Structures are given as structure tokens and as C-alpha cells.
Amino acid sequence: MEMMSTFEAQVLADLSVVKSQMASLLGDGQPGRLSLLEERVERHELSVQRVKGFAGAFGLLFTLLQLVVEWLRPR
DSSP: OOOOOHHHHHHHHHHHHHHHHHHHHHOSSSOOHHHHHHHHHHHHHHHHHHHHHHHHHHHHHHHHHHHHHHHHSOO
């Protein structure tokens, strides 16, 4: 059998590290960091949409209140 050169040994060691990092990133049977990050982004987007809805509803209510006050104000 041939002996591995130091270059080949280093390449195999680096490949092992890359495989380990990919498993951590993508998951190996469990959700990886990438899927966890996607879930966090989705939750954040939902909360931003919820805040936009509340702001729109508040703006509408404030506008209606202002119209009622203007309508009831004596002239």
C-alpha cells in the first residue's frame, strides 16, 4: 500500500471538517442551523405583518374618531 502524502492527509482532514460543518448547517436527522434560521425569519415576518395590521387598524380608528369630532364640533 502507498502512504498518503501530507497534502492528501491535509485534504482529507479538511474534507472531514467541511462535512461536519455541512451536517451542522443542514442537519443530520435533526433541523440544522439553516432550517432554524428560516423558521426565525418566518416568525419575524409574521410579527411584522401583524404590527402593520395593528397600525392600519389604529390609523383607521383614529381617522374615524377625528371625523366624528369634526362633525360634532359646533360651528
